[in-house]
Amino acid sequence: MQRNFIRRVVGTLCFLLLILTVHAQIYTVTGGKGTPILEVNENSGRFQVYIVYGMDNVEIQYTPTSNSYQWYRYKTKAGVAGDIEKIPSVLEGGKTIVRNIEEGYGYYVMEDDNIAKTSGYVWIIDYSKYAFNATNLYVDTEKSNCGKMYLGGDIEMKEMRYYNQSGVPGILKRKFDVTYQTMEQSQDKTAYLPKTVEVTVEDPFNAGIEAPFCDTDVTLKGDLFARHFGVEKTMTTSVYQAIAVEASLLIDTLSYTNATNMVAKGDSLSAPVEFNFKAVANTPVAAIFKWEIFRKEDGTEGEGTKLIDFNGEEVSHTFNQNGTYTVKLSVSDRTSQCTWTPDNPVTINISDSFLDVPNAFSPGTSPGINDEFKVAYRSLTRFKCWIFNRWGVQMYYWTDPSQGWDGKKGGKYVPPGVYFYVIEATGSDGKPIKKKGSINIFRSKSIDDEIIEE
Incomplete structure (x- = not known):
């Protein structure tokens, strides 16, 4: 028992020592406007990307584990001749510090002139050179479709690119807060109700956002890096005429007898049966409703004989004849650009006598x-x-x-x-x-x- 206890204690101490060692290897970046952002922190701090706003007083600190060390910086790949250069540093309070930092470089410390003892790498990006800006914000109606809504305008949004120590490039993803109105189906599926959407997205200009189900303006805030540094932009579009449609199909039995003396046959219904079919949709965007009812003919292919071709939000029909029926609904927007159909049509089986x-x-x-x-x-x-x-x-x-x-x-x-x-x-x-x-x-x-x- 005592030996197992000692082993657990030793193991815990070793783990804590490892954690402390890892954290001791992480670079610390200060300076610029506000607090720098540690946006990328891979492999327990072996590679980091810091975002600063302006390069005034920016410095990188590191606590060395040896008396022999050297700072380097690289443009695209560490350890490659011609792409790295030595840079001076100062030692203050047990920490080695580099100043006069330039944006768009990776920095690292090598100890004892041994590449294996390189503690980690840190890349610096000056957000002031990449700040997001947009004017004349609008919803791009040519690009927007039935599933996505895209924003457009006069956009300034340069890529914030970095390279890790192996020369592998990366691009920091911006994030924006987007607010707009839409509609959602009620829990009982009998209506569509207004809803405010507040969502954070990476790229509302190219990746788009979920299309709204009602006419709405769109407010864009961002990006979130700009918010952190206190230079966030807020813009609102004019009203966008929605085209996305969605619906559900409600079925009410208007007339059907389920008597004790009725002899059932599988999942078939006993004629006569009168149904009322109703489409619940995001009106008035959903404006065109089309119903079709087909009767499948025995031994034939295809949909069968069309019994009903009706335009309107609801339709009733009495099924008197035995057979298999298919009820189809399609809902389109005011401009007929978008059409919604259910994943599976309604199938009704009427039994023989x-x-x-x-x-x-x-x-x-x-x-x-x-x-x-x-x-x-x-x-x-x-x-x-x-x-x-x-x-x-x-x-x-x-x-x-x-x-x-x-x-x-x-x-x-x-x-x-x-x-x-x-x-x-x-x-x-x-x-x-x-x-x-x-x-x-x-x-x-x-x-x-x-x-x-x-």
Whole structure:
């Protein structure tokens, strides 16, 4: 136990010593206007890029680990003859310092004349030479598209380029704060609501920003280096007429019976079914709505027969015929430059017809159990049923296949015995269905309800 404890302590001390050694090798840059920015810090400080504003009093400090050391600077690659030069330094308070720094160079210290003992490298960029400036800011309508919005204007934005010790170039990325208005879909997907976007982007001129869903002006602040040094620019465009569109499709069932005596078939629906289809979009930018409903023909390729071609935000349709239907929506902006379509069209399956008639029931005997005469069915677009006694007297008539006969006439149970039904219906294939037959009523003699005598 004691030996393991000592090992952990020694390991922790070694780790802390390593951290201190690494931090001791990091260069410190001061001077210029404000506080310099350490923008790049790679390999635990082995390569750094500092941004200063103006070169007044700029200096680099380093704490050497040897009494023998030399400062160098390079233009594109360290350690290459002809590209490096020695520079003088002063020693103050245990730190070696170089002054009279020039922008656009990399600096480093080599100890004991051994390249392996080079502690690290630091590159200096003077932001005052690269300060961002723009006039006549506007939204570039020729470049902007359905997904991106691009800014334009009279832009001054030089590349802030640097080279690491191996000669590999890099470019510092500027960042801008952009504010504009857009719209977003509500959580219940029933509306599009206003929204303010505040986003930080690297290049709104070339990389663009997300296109808005409403007309808006755009405010640009930046870049963030300029903000740090207190020289930030703020500009606002005139109002941009948005072209990006987005929508969702809402489906409401206006008329559909899901009765207990309906016999389901997979994921198919029983005709007739009336749907209302509604497009919820970022109006008024979204201004053109087109609906198409197709019926797939058996054994054929393509979309099938077009049933509806409708312009408007919503449309209703009743599906009476069995088959597979595709509902398509497209939404375009006021200028028809941008069009939105859902990732997948709506597919509706309407089942074929089915009708089965029971031959007996027992009204008033066991409530809830076989106490009503009902057909088992699906996809009947028309239905009529008559009940007659043996003398041809009509006992009951109804037109809704989800309903049935409770074995009563005039509010009183009819006597037990044999009765006859006649059914006329139309299936989802448009073909007529006719059925005739007998139905037996079973009743217990203990039931005291008054019975009609024929």
